[in-house]
Amino acid sequence: MLIADAGTRRRAHVPSRLGRSIRRNLTAYGFLCAALACFAVFAWYPMVRTFILSFQQTNLIDPPTWVGLDNFRTVVDDPAFGEAWLNTLEFTVLALLCGYVVPFGIAIVLNELRHARAYLRFVVYLPVMLPPIVSVLMFRWFFDPGPGLFNQILGVVGIPPLAWLDSTSTALISLVIVSTWMNLGSGTLIYLAALQNIPGELYEAAELDGAGVWRRIRHVTIPQTKLILLLMLMLQIVATMQVFIEPFMLTLGGPENATLTVAYLMYQYAFVYGGNYGAGGALGLMLMIVLLAFAAVQLRLNRQDRP
Amino acid sequence: MQSNRRALALLLIAGLAGPTACGTSSTPAAKTTEAGKVTIKVSCQPAKSDPRNRKVWDDDVAAFQKLHPNVTVESTDQQPCFDPKTFGPKLAGGQMETVFRVPVTNTQDVISKGQALDISGLTGEVKNFADFSPAVMAPYSAGGKVYGIPTSTYSVGLVYNRKLFTQAGLDPNMPPKTWAEVREAAKKIAGIGAGFVGYGEYSGGNTGGWHFNQAIYGRGGEMVTPDGKQAAFNSPEGKAVLQFLKDLRWSDNSTGTKLLVGWESLMQAMGSGKTGMMLGAPDVVPDLVNKFGGQIADYGIAPFPEAKASLSGGEGFMINPKATPEEAKAGLQWVDFYWTTPGQGAFNYERAKTIGNPVGLPNNSLFGDSPSGKKIAELQKQHATLPVENFSPFVEGSAAVPPKLEPPKAQELYAILDVAMSAVLSRKDADVDKLLTDAESKANAVLAKS
Numbered sequence: 001m002l003i004a005d006a007g008t009r010r011r012a013h014v015p016s017r018l019g020r021s022i023r024r025n026l027t028a029y030g031f032l033c034a035a036l037a038c039f040a041v042f043a044w045y046p047m048v049r050t051f052i053l054s055f056q057q058t059n060l061i062d063p064p065t066w067v068g069l070d071n072f073r074t075v076v077d078d079p080a081f082g083e084a085w086l087n088t089l090e091f092t093v094l095a096l097l098c099g100y101v102v103p104f105g106i107a108i109v110l111n112e113l114r115h116a117r118a119y120l121r122f123v124v125y126l127p128v129m130l131p132p133i134v135s136v137l138m139f140r141w142f143f144d145p146g147p148g149l150f151n152q153i154l155g156v157v158g159i160p161p162l163a164w165l166d167s168t169s170t171a172l173i174s175l176v177i178v179s180t181w182m183n184l185g186s187g188t189l190i191y192l193a194a195l196q197n198i199p200g201e202l203y204e205a206a207e208l209d210g211a212g213v214w215r216r217i218r219h220v221t222i223p224q225t226k227l228i229l230l231l232m233l234m235l236q237i238v239a240t241m242q243v244f245i246e247p248f249m250l251t252l253g254g255p256e257n258a259t260l261t262v263a264y265l266m267y268q269y270a271f272v273y274g275g276n277y278g279a280g281g282a283l284g285l286m287l288m289i290v291l292l293a294f295a296a297v298q299l300r301l302n303r304q305d306r307p
Numbered sequence: 308m309q310s311n312r313r314a315l316a317l318l319l320i321a322g323l324a325g326p327t328a329c330g331t332s333s334t335p336a337a338k339t340t341e342a343g344k345v346t347i348k349v350s351c352q353p354a355k356s357d358p359r360n361r362k363v364w365d366d367d368v369a370a371f372q373k374l375h376p377n378v379t380v381e382s383t384d385q386q387p388c389f390d391p392k393t394f395g396p397k398l399a400g401g402q403m404e405t406v407f408r409v410p411v412t413n414t415q416d417v418i419s420k421g422q423a424l425d426i427s428g429l430t431g432e433v434k435n436f437a438d439f440s441p442a443v444m445a446p447y448s449a450g451g452k453v454y455g456i457p458t459s460t461y462s463v464g465l466v467y468n469r470k471l472f473t474q475a476g477l478d479p480n481m482p483p484k485t486w487a488e489v490r491e492a493a494k495k496i497a498g499i500g501a502g503f504v505g506y507g508e509y510s511g512g513n514t515g516g517w518h519f520n521q522a523i524y525g526r527g528g529e530m531v532t533p534d535g536k537q538a539a540f541n542s543p544e545g546k547a548v549l550q551f552l553k554d555l556r557w558s559d560n561s562t563g564t565k566l567l568v569g570w571e572s573l574m575q576a577m578g579s580g581k582t583g584m585m586l587g588a589p590d591v592v593p594d595l596v597n598k599f600g601g602q603i604a605d606y607g608i609a610p611f612p613e614a615k616a617s618l619s620g621g622e623g624f625m626i627n628p629k630a631t632p633e634e635a636k637a638g639l640q641w642v643d644f645y646w647t648t649p650g651q652g653a654f655n656y657e658r659a660k661t662i663g664n665p666v667g668l669p670n671n672s673l674f675g676d677s678p679s680g681k682k683i684a685e686l687q688k689q690h691a692t693l694p695v696e697n698f699s700p701f702v703e704g705s706a707a708v709p710p711k712l713e714p715p716k717a718q719e720l721y722a723i724l725d726v727a728m729s730a731v732l733s734r735k736d737a738d739v740d741k742l743l744t745d746a747e748s749k750a751n752a753v754l755a756k757s
């Protein structure tokens with residue numbers, strides 16, 4: 001008993017590990033406060049509310065009622081559910097093929113250039129500075145099956161016009177083109193920064209060993225930028241799976257649901273189908289779980305890959 | 308590590324508890340103050356970019372407050388007055404007006420969700436309430452109770468470009484009466500030259516399904532079975548709707564090559580003066596002129612070809628369910644003052660003419676042949692500024708066409724039917740029967756949950 005009392009007294013005087021940690025990092029926590037408050041209000045709180053909402057039904061007047069998994073059943077039973085996921089996955093794969101390889105290639109070319117580097121970097125980055133809505137509206141004219149720019153160009157080289165957004169076979173790839181163009185600048189700039197960190201001696205050594213351009217890219221550039229490449233892969237998958245602006249502004253999910261994506265279907269539940277926020281939240285939660293699972297796998301693979 | 312987790316957990320709990328507490332409290336749209344004074348918030352004030360109509364509105368608000376000294380009116384100028392995208396958030400955030408506008412296409416949804424006040428005991432505040440026909444009141448009623456006051460109503464017709472009719476060698480005073488005549492006229496208009504479209508039709512963003520509904524009702528078909536549990540559009544009438552469009556697109560090439568997705572797309576096409584015909588209610592015409600650059604003299608309205616029924620169109624006002632009885636009463640007094648009394652507010656055609664507003668649009672079937680209806684028709688005729696003779700085929704041909712409400716789960720059904728509409732307009736090999744069968748099974752899955 002005495003021993004126990006002594007122990008309690010000792011604990012009362014010795015600051016806990018949490019207390020010590022807080023005291024030691026007080027200034028840092030102070031600086032973090034504003035950022036944490038922003039995250040809490042604009043990211044975590046909506047996420048928690050969405051989680052709660054996905055198990056509720058609400059008319060936004062009376063208190064919400066708990067409906068268990070009903071919203072998830074509504075979403076899964078929706079005939080558009082499968083189409084939306086398939087389109088989203090197809091868009092993601094296509095967007096990765098274009099949006100991952102093209103900026104990396106452009107970054108390598110820009111890195112090798114000796115003249116007009118600043119100008120060309122500006123030109124490549126320019127689309128990022130345009131508001132997405134402006135870019136998308138511009139592409140609406142480019143894709144016009146009548147006097148649109150793309151069909152005029154095809155006409156010049158003797159290729160018959162395409163329906164672009166108006167055909168099930170070309171609508172999704174048209175959206176990929178828009179997305180790639182809009183995001184090209186950011187990706188290129190990040191790859192360029194990574195490329196410039198590669199020590200020049202590595203290339204010199206490779207050249208002395210008789211390595212050509214492709215071998216230098218394969219054995220020097222790619223291994224040296226691997227971390228950035230993996231990070232960008234994850235970020236791009238997370239971003240492209242949430243594609244919304246392109247179908248919302250250009251196709252409204254058509255033709256024949258060929259461009260209906262998960263994010264656009266969420267929007268329809270919440271704002272088109274008479275305010276079914278619960279179903280929208282349920283679908284949002286599903287998408288978040290898929291993305292989290294993917295990110296977790298990616299991070300684990302990265303960790304295993306490190307020396 | 309554990310300490311960090313604890314801190315994060317505390318933060319999350321604080322974050323959750325704080326805003327949740329905020330979220331459950333709500334600010335009523337109106338305030339009842341001391342000694343019977345009441346403040347109401349009303350929607351649809353004209354925007355600042357429209358100073359003439361805004362001033363007229365403000366003058367009317369002042370006149371109303373003089374007439375009802377206990378009521379203070381606060382106006383909101385969100386445009387459009389009703390937007391499904393902001394409706395829910397406004398309700399949730401306590402920002403919804405005491406008196407808010409709802410298009411007839413949304414009234415039943417709003418009522419079924421308990422988002423409008425039962426005003427059955429207050430209808431006496433609208434003096435000419437008895438003049439509304441039961442058909443006009445149907446979308447605003449449910450279970451024998453009244454939830455709204457209609458302020459405009461119209462049926463669907465065929466909006467056409469008279470100038471293009473003349474250019475194509477057609478008589479603009481003899482618009483098509485049958486679908487066969489529509490097809491022939493479309494072919495001739497498309498034949499004027501490159502870029503001319505005979506008949507424009509929607510195919511996406513739920514507008515395709517919406518126009519499918521208009522077309523199938525007009526042809527005498529149904530969207531759902533009487534109990535609302537199953538789709539009924541896989542019928543001869545439904546097939547006729549799709550086959551007609553497919554023929555126009557692929558046999559006649561008279562619908563243009565571009566898919567029209569979203570409300571603005573067909574309006575832009577029609578406003579550009581290169582599209583000959585479209586399905587639409589009379590309210591399409593002022594929009595074509597004011598928002599899409601059309602010329603008022605160019606447009607005529609014909610009755611829906613071979614019409615058996617018409618999808619109801621129009622708008623009305625409802626009362627915020629959080630309103631107190633005093634606020635609800637004051638809100639309905641405002642509706643009576645501004646929106647439903649002949650010669651006043653929205654029906655003050657003499658003033659509308661003075662400030663250059665269009666008068667003469669055939670959307671006054673609100674009160675039918677009742678005294679209010681007759682008075683409004685008389686005033687409209689007296690002060691008409693629009694070429695009313697261009698609308699006379701519609702007025703004469705549409706009076707006997709019965710209005711019909713949207714089906715349950717309308718927006719979900721429209722999204723499903725968008726697929727069929729976009730298919731016949733974008734694929735030459737589209738199989739009408741298969742499209743309707745696919746749509747039917749999808750619709751049945753949706754309706755089974757209603």
